[in-house]
Amino acid sequence: MTDSSLPRPSPSLWASAWKDYRVWLASLAILLVLAVFDTSQAVESATFAVGALIRTAPYLILSIAIAAWAGATGADNLIAKAFTGAPLVMVLVGALAGGLSPFCSCGVIPLIAALLAMGVPLSAVMAFWLASPIMDPSMFVLTAGMLGAEFAIAKTLAAIGLGIFGGLVVHVLARGGALADPLREGVGNGGCGGSKIRAPKPPVWRFWQDAERRAKFAKVSVDTTLFLAKWLTLAFLIESLMLAWVPAETVTSVLGGQGLMPIATATLVGVPAYLNGYAALPLVGGLIEQGMAPGAGMAFLVAGGVTSIPAAMAVWALARPPVFALYIALSLSGAFAAGAMFQLWQLV
Incomplete structure (x- = not known):
């Protein structure tokens, strides 16, 4: 058999492999x-990362167990109940659902598409949308x-x-006739995430009695473990370099202090610098140790979670430009307000 006759990996296979291993490759x-x-x-960075993973292991185990339990029992199907009733009630419950509920690996974007396609306000x-990330x-x-x-x-x-604030702003604008047809033309009805809205199923709390649900618990456990391990490993390596190479006085001068400027700076920096919700935690922890104002840390995490470049690209692909612009504006203003209020709380 000649080299030309050997089977070649398809482009989709290469893309899948790159998506699965790019974070590990970055750490390596x-x-x-x-x-x-x-x-x-x-040596110091590797030791730092391993030690940090060991110290956070109890929290990782509990986090993984929560995600696996939600997937195996179908508890995330409860999200469907958040979108019934009066519009203002739906805003409140939607914000609570976004801020407190776990979700399947399908992600929030297909779910948002399903909700909008089905006529949910x-x-x-x-x-x-704003609270969930x-x-x-x-x-x-x-x-x-x-x-x-x-x-x-x-x-x-x-x-x-932030969810309540954004929902109320949109409610006022929509009453004036703005923001009609929020989805881009051709966006579907939400795929696997949308099934939770179209045909919600009651949770099965005793999931261990069902072989399929036991298998899902195991799969989600493994997937979540690998996901957290790769992102936290990269984050701890970056944190070790940040602690070694970034002078504490630099962090203090830019993001420290009690004024509003550090919070505003952190809000804007959070957009391009945010890696991942889990990876950002140790980075912010390291920055706070070096003098970052707690309010700036809060603003960074809130702004980055909602408006990071990958998240923004997904929103852009789904929503029409006016809705996208409003999403970004609400995210940044809400993140700044959250940082300012948290900073004020620290001073009380």
């Missing part, structure tokens, strides 16, 4: 470059473990508050 690349140019720092959808039960556990319970509670309130 960092260590290899360090090993070549600064061997001692390579944009105000309620926006409330859910910021906080969920797994994120709460990890945030409490890395940044403290007070920060985790405040971030949860920020998520819900």
Whole structure:
């Protein structure tokens, strides 16, 4: 058999492999470059990452268990109940659902498409849309473990508050006739995420009695473990370099202090610099240790979670430009307000 006759991996296979392993490859690349140019720092960074993973292991285990339980029992189907009733009630419940509920691996974008395609008011959808990337039960556990319970509670309130704020703004604008037909032409009805709205199923709490649900629990556990491990490993490596190379006085001068400027700066920096909700936690923790104002850290996490470049691209692909622009404006203004209020709380 000649080389030309050998089967070749399809482009889709290469794309899937790249998507699965790019974060691990980034971590490996960092260590290899360090090993070549600064061997001692390579050892320090690897040791730092391993130690940090061990310290956060209890929170990781609980976080993984919550995600697996939600997937196996079908608890995330409860989200369908959030979108019935009066518009203002739906805004409130949508914000609560977005800020507190776990979701399947299909992601929030297909679910948003389903809600809008089915005629759910944009105000309620926006409330859910803004709150959902910021906080969920797994994120709460990890945030409490890395940044403290007070920060985790405040971030949860920020998520819900941002959802309510955005939903009310959209409700007022929609009453004036604006924001009609929010979806781009050709967007479907939501795929697998949309099935939770079209045909919601009651949760099965005793999931261990069903072989298929036990298998789903195992699969979600493995998938969540790998997801968290790869992102946190990269985050801890970056944090180790940040602590080693970024002078504390630089962080303090740019993002420290008690004024509004550090919060505004962190809000804008969060858009391009945000990696991932879980990966951002240790980075913010390291910055706070170096002098970053807590309010700036809150603004960074809220703004980055909602308006990071990958998230913004997904929203752009789904919504018409006016809805996208409003989404970004609400995200940034809400993140700044959350940071300012958290900073004020720290001073009380």
